[in-house]
Amino acid sequence: MSDLADKFRRHVAQTSDSPIGLEIARAEGSWLYAADGRRYLDMIAGIGVSALGHRHRAVLAAIESQARRHLHVMVYGEYVIEAQARLAARLAELLPSPLSRVYFTNSGAEAIEGALKAARKFTHRDGFVAFDGAYHGDTMGAMALAGNPTFREPFGALPGPVTHLRFADANALAAIDGKIAAVVIEPVQAEGGVRIPSTDFMRALRERCDRAGALLIFDEVLTGFGRTGKLFALEHFGVVPDIIVMAKALGGGLPIGAFAARDEVMTELAHDPPLGHITTFGGHPLSCAAGLASLDTIVAGRLWERANTIGDRIRAGLLAFGDDKIVAVRGLGLLIGIELSGAELTRRFVAESIGQGVIINWTLNADTVVRLAPPLTISEAEVDFALATMLSALARTSISSQGRS
Numbered sequence: 001m002s003d004l005a006d007k008f009r010r011h012v013a014q015t016s017d018s019p020i021g022l023e024i025a026r027a028e029g030s031w032l033y034a035a036d037g038r039r040y041l042d043m044i045a046g047i048g049v050s051a052l053g054h055r056h057r058a059v060l061a062a063i064e065s066q067a068r069r070h071l072h073v074m075v076y077g078e079y080v081i082e083a084q085a086r087l088a089a090r091l092a093e094l095l096p097s098p099l100s101r102v103y104f105t106n107s108g109a110e111a112i113e114g115a116l117k118a119a120r121k122f123t124h125r126d127g128f129v130a131f132d133g134a135y136h137g138d139t140m141g142a143m144a145l146a147g148n149p150t151f152r153e154p155f156g157a158l159p160g161p162v163t164h165l166r167f168a169d170a171n172a173l174a175a176i177d178g179k180i181a182a183v184v185i186e187p188v189q190a191e192g193g194v195r196i197p198s199t200d201f202m203r204a205l206r207e208r209c210d211r212a213g214a215l216l217i218f219d220e221v222l223t224g225f226g227r228t229g230k231l232f233a234l235e236h237f238g239v240v241p242d243i244i245v246m247a248k249a250l251g252g253g254l255p256i257g258a259f260a261a262r263d264e265v266m267t268e269l270a271h272d273p274p275l276g277h278i279t280t281f282g283g284h285p286l287s288c289a290a291g292l293a294s295l296d297t298i299v300a301g302r303l304w305e306r307a308n309t310i311g312d313r314i315r316a317g318l319l320a321f322g323d324d325k326i327v328a329v330r331g332l333g334l335l336i337g338i339e340l341s342g343a344e345l346t347r348r349f350v351a352e353s354i355g356q357g358v359i360i361n362w363t364l365n366a367d368t369v370v371r372l373a374p375p376l377t378i379s380e381a382e383v384d385f386a387l388a389t390m391l392s393a394l395a396r397t398s399i400s401s402q403g404r405s
């Protein structure tokens with residue numbers, strides 16, 4: 001074990017007993033380069049963050065130029081900061097009307113918290129509805145929405161009341177009543193195993209929220225910015241939420257989150273009390289500058305179209321494996337789920353694929369589903385390398401799983 005790996009093991013707080021533990025020397029485009037000289041194709045883009053790949057030149061130039069001017073200057077919301085104002089205006093232009101006011105945070109989970117607070121104040125109600133399989137982050141409020149009790153229950157009482165409904169089941173929507181402040185949903189569930197609801201369901205959900213006077217919150221933390229083959233996944237359904245939550249690819253590789261809503265909803269956080277949600281580093285100038293450059297690059301290149309063609313190539317390639325260990329392949333754009341026939345098989349497949357140089361991972365709430373979310377800029381040659389490696393990994397996984405069982 002290297003000295004750095006030893007420090008990581010002994011002093012960096014661990015999130016599990018089995019971290020991947022790859023010692024990163026540098027990253028470029030779709031590739032991670034390890035300290036031992038090996039390189040790895042990043043088929044998850046830092047979990048949906050690096051939409052333009054690693055160290056995209058437009059993002060680096062924006063960071064350098066912003067760093068020459070200023071870094072942090074004041075808590076969020078007090079000074080006029082060029083990168084922040086420009087990014088907010090650009091988002092307002094790209095989001096459907098009336099989502100014209102943007103609140104910047106540090107992360108996706110913090111943006112979820114802000115959205116929940118705004119919904120409670122706007123509706124004067126307490127209840128929330130979320131869905132089985134959901135993942136919205138790990139702060140207390142976001143965790144209360146989590147669709148998998150395994151991740152909620154060890155932490156005791158969480159903010160609520162939260163009612164969990166069956167995902168994509170229109171019959172369950174009657175539970176949304178006059179006590180509900182907001183319904184929170186991922187337009188495509190990622191950690192839930194890459195599950196896509198029907199347009200009919202999403203429209204019925206919008207109608208039910210309107211009838212009950214509940215706000216509809218779309219969590220587009222993972223699905224935003226071209227990932228699903230549209231700039232925002234909401235475009236697949238023709239449904240406009242009351243609040244949209246964003247993060248991950250929003251910062252081009254730097255940390256940032258945001259939620260956007262119409263004026264009357266967002267103004268709730270500015271009055272009674274004023275400063276109802278404040279954050280020191282939310283909307284950091286460096287993150288906003290990087291985010292603006294990233295967003296402009298995605299829009300100028302219409303990279304969501306690329307997500308569709310490359311996504312189709314990956315899905316077709318996976319189906320051509322003809323391997324009966326693959327139960328289903330699904331997804332939209334470059335958010336792809338590969339459902340395998342068992343959890344242990346899935347775990348071994350992921351480990352084997354990483355060992356062979358292609359980074360993939362499984363999803364938190366569906367342990368038989370492998371999620372792919374590569375950079376939108378991934379080349380066809382890189383996709384072919386990923387497919388060949390996953391095919392070989394799958395073949396070896398069956399040999400070793402038979403050998404060990």
Ligand SMILES: Cc1ncc(COP(=O)(O)O)c(C=O)c1O
Nearest residue numbers: 107108109135136137221222247
């Ligand atoms: C759909 C979704 N919502 C919220 C979050 C939380 O975002 P963050 O990790 O930035 O707090 C995530 C993170 O994976 C996510 O996938």
